[in-house]
Amino acid sequence: SISIYRRFFHRCSKFPGPFWASLTKFWALFTVRGGEYHRTVRRLHQKHGDFVRVGPREIDICNVEAIPTIYGLGTKCIKGPWYEGTLMGGHERFLQNEKPDAHMWKRRIWDAGFNSKSIREYEPHVLRIKDDLLDQLEHVRKEKGVVDLGLYFSFFTWDIMGDLGFGESFHMLKSGTQNNAMTIVQGFAQFNALICTIPWCATLFAWLPKAKLAEDLFTFAKERVKERLPLGKSRADIFTHLLAEDRVSKKKYNNLELILETFLTVLIGSDTTSSSLATICYYLIAHPEKYDKLKTEIHTFDGALTHINTAKLPYLNAVIREALRLLPPIGSGMMHRETPPEGIDVDGTHIPGNTTVGVGAFEIQRDPRYYGQPDDFIPERWLGEGPEPFDRNAFMVFSYGPYSCVGKHLAYLELCDVIAAVVKAFDMEFAPGYDPSTYETSIKDSVISTRAYLPVILTPR
Structure with a gap:
């Protein structure tokens, strides 16, 4: 039977892992x-x-040597079947599973x-909406006492990506x-x-009731693109660049591709950054001595907290990277x-084709071979x-190689500017009754990591 073949004779049968994972992908489901x-995979x-079989023909690897082999420039590995499931309205995929040549013009x-030039143009948008965030945090602090930082960071990043992706903020903060x-979403x-x-x-x-969520999101993105198109290239935002022609191939996005790409901008650019902001604050509050060091760095800095300055604050940037390492x-x-x-070879082990x-x-960013404690x-x-040990090569929160996160510089802009501003404006502590030990376990692995509840007390400085 197929089960006997997969368990004992399949090309991946030599790799260890859960029994049911060797037979069916429903274990992963x-x-x-x-x-x-x-x-779960970390425990495995x-x-x-280093090599764990997590599906009939799927191997999860925890070895730094695998990173350039799988993701680096010139790799022969292509995006996996996972991307075939990223369906939206009309059964179009918002994450494309393309060959490298087809990917390059995009x-x-x-x-x-x-x-760097575009990021500088975006910063005024970020600073304006950052001020909205500080105003709303102060308002909620006065009205309710307890502030769910994760929620308001989500409002902030969604407003940013609405502004840069669709030409207008979603005004959730206000x-x-x-x-x-x-x-x-x-x-x-x-x-x-x-x-x-x-x-x-x-x-x-696609026939399940929840599949309508994809149709609703597609309709939402379609309407926002329709509203943004009349502005053309008049705004300094991401959409303006998506309207441009590739300088090499002379190709351009068609209308459907614009809808999918702008939706992707908002989805990936908002929730990933908001969860990172909350995670950074969580670790700071949970480690008062680290929090005090960052406060000292920010409060003794003599200058405007714009990105050209915050990017140079060493402890701030170390705090951000360490939080992203622990909870990507x-x-x-x-x-x-x-x-x-023909397969690939990783640190002396052959992975079949x-x-x-x-x-x-x-998993790899918490491996003791690459990071002490x-x-x-x-x-x-x-x-x-x-x-x-300390191995920067094992830090891959923004992926690696040709398919690495193109928006990482914008993400760092938001992370540096917002954390610096919040630390300067407020003292933070966990709300009474909140158990901080639940924070890490409440972060769930989805298309992107889910946002956790983070109730805090803010005291103006």
């Missing part, structure tokens, strides 16, 4: 459904070593939208309420993670690739003052 995939690596357009699209991301796990069933999932905001599935027919492989950021929050390690 049930693990993903609970949002515990990243933690601790038990079995990547050049995106790169132009996120180069209204104090989330719009319908944000509500839909939260349900859609969790549902879509299931589809991506078994993508060959995507058309069957991107889901495990986005790291999936497929090996070429046509096999799905991946290196999970959560890997589960501890130690920003000093990024300043050459932490425990050994």
Whole structure:
């Protein structure tokens, strides 16, 4: 039977892993459904070593040597089947599973939208909405006493990406309420993670009631693009760059591609950054001595807290990197690739061809071979003052190589500017009755990591 073949004679049968994972992808489906995939796979690596079979033809790898082999420039690995499940309205995929050549012209357009010149043009938008954030935090602090930082960071990043992606802020900070699209995305991301796990069933999932979330999001993005198009290239925003022609191939996005790409901008650019902001604040409050060091750095800095300055604050940047190391905001599935027919070799181990492989950021960034005291929050390690070992090559929160996150510079702009501003404006402490030990476990692995509840007391400085 197929089960006997997969268990004993399949090309991946030599790799250890859960019994049911060797027979069916439904093992992964049930693990993903609970949002515990990243933690489960880490435990499997601790038990079995660098190579773990997590599907009939899927190997998860926790070895730094695999990163350039799978994701680096010139790799023969291509995006894996996971991407086939990223369906939206009309059964179009918002994350494309393309060959590298087809991807490059789009990547050049995106790169132009996120180069240093473009980031400088975006900063006034970020600073304006950052002021809205500080105003709303002060208002909620006075009205309610307890502030859910995760929620208001979500409002902030959604307003930013609405402004830069669709030409107008969603005004969630000023209204104090989330719009319908944000509500839909939260349900859609969790549902879509299931589809991506078994993508060959995507058309069957399309008949389920929750699949309407994809249609609703597509309609939302379509309407926003329709409203933005008349402005053309008149604004300094991401959409202006998406309207441009690739300088090499002379290709341009068609209308459908614009809808999918701008939706992707908002989805990936908002929730990943907001969860990172909340995580940074969580670790600071949970580690008062680190928090005090950052306060001293920011309060003794003599200058405007714009990105040209915040990017140079060493301890601030170390805090950000350390928080991202411990709780990367991107889901495990986005790291999936497929090996070429001849297979690949990683640190002396041969991975057969046509096999799905991946290196999970959560697992490798907590591996004691690459980071001393890997589960501890130690920003000093990024300043050459932490425990050994320390291997920057194992830090892959923004992925790696040609498919790495194009928006990482915008993300760092938001993270640096907002954390500096919040630390300067307020003292933070956990709200009475809140158990901070629940924060890490409440972060679930989805298409992107889910936002956790973070109730705090803010005291103006």
